[in-house]
Amino acid sequence: MAMFTSRKQEPAAPTSEPARAASPDSNRAPSASAQPGGLLSGGVSIKGTVKFRNSLLIDGEVEGTINSTGELTVGEHARIRGEVRAKSVKVRGTVDGNIFASERCELQAGCTLRGEIEAPRLVVDENATFLGSAKIATK
Numbered sequence: 538m539a540m541f542t543s544r545k546q547e548p549a550a551p552t553s554e555p556a557r558a559a560s561p562d563s564n565r566a567p568s569a570s571a572q573p574g575g576l577l578s579g580g581v582s583i584k585g586t587v588k589f590r591n592s593l594l595i596d597g598e599v600e601g602t603i604n605s606t607g608e609l610t611v612g613e614h615a616r617i618r619g620e621v622r623a624k625s626v627k628v629r630g631t632v633d634g635n636i637f638a639s640e641r642c643e644l645q646a647g648c649t650l651r652g653e654i655e656a657p658r659l660v661v662d663e664n665a666t667f668l669g670s671a672k673i674a675t676k
Contacts (some may be wrong), residue, residue: 542590552616559610559643559649567651569630574589574590574591574592574607575589575593575594575639575658576590576593576594576598577593577594577595577596577597577676579596579597579612579615580597580613581597581598582597582598582599582600583597583599583600583601584599584600584601585600585601586601586602586603586604586639587599587601587602587603587604588603588604588605588607589605589606589607589609590606590607592606592607592608592609592610592657593605593609593610594608594612595609595610595611595612595615595617595630596612596613596615596630597614597615598612598615598616598617598618599616599617599618599619600618600619601618601619602620602621602622603617603619603620603621603622604621604622604623605623605624606623606624607623607625608623608624608625608626608627608651609621609623609626609627609629610626610627610629611626611627611628611629611630611632611648612628612629612630613629613630613647613648615629615630615631616630616631616633617631617632617633617634618633618634619633619634619636620635620637620667621634621635621636621637622637622638623637623638623639623669624638624639624640624641625638625640625641625642625643625661626638626641626642626643626656627643627645628642628643628644628645628648628650628665629645629646629647629648629649630649631648631649631650632648632649632650632651632652633651633652634651634652635652635653635654635655635669636650636652636653636654636655636656637655637656638654638655638656638657639656639657640654640656640657640658641656641657641658641659641660642654642658642660642666643659643660643661643662644659644661644662644665645662645665646662646663646664646665647664647665648662648665648666649665649666649668650665650667650668650669651667651668651669652668653669653670653671653672654667654669654670654671654672654673655671655672655674656671656672656673657673657674657675658670658673661664
């Protein structure tokens with residue numbers, strides 16, 4: 538009879554299925570954080586300070602400072618005028634100002650940067666325009 542009892546517990550497995558349903562929800566949260574945490578789309582303009590924690594894609598205009606402990610992507614239509622401080626910075630658009638990256642800075646094809654870069658790692662595509670100086674050093 539213990540076998541029948543264990544078989545009756547098998548239908549109790551659907552209670553574990555809702556737990557599985559909760560697992561995809563918990564899986565969705567990390568995948569959402571893996572995607573850009575925010576988007577500043579084209580046609581949007583901000584004057585002032587932009588702060589964020591995880592990741593941000595800017596495809597609009599920012600005049601001011603950008604501060605983050607996360608990853609910033611400057612989209613191909615973006616124009617940034619001011620200082621950028623982030624863990625990681627990818628530039629596809631235009632930045633007029635200094636970039637301070639605590640981990641990595643990447644200047645991708647078609648971008649323009651007028652300013653200084655300070656980062657432990659710098660990647661510059663051969664089709665990127667960089668007018669300024671770079672300080673590449675680990676702490």
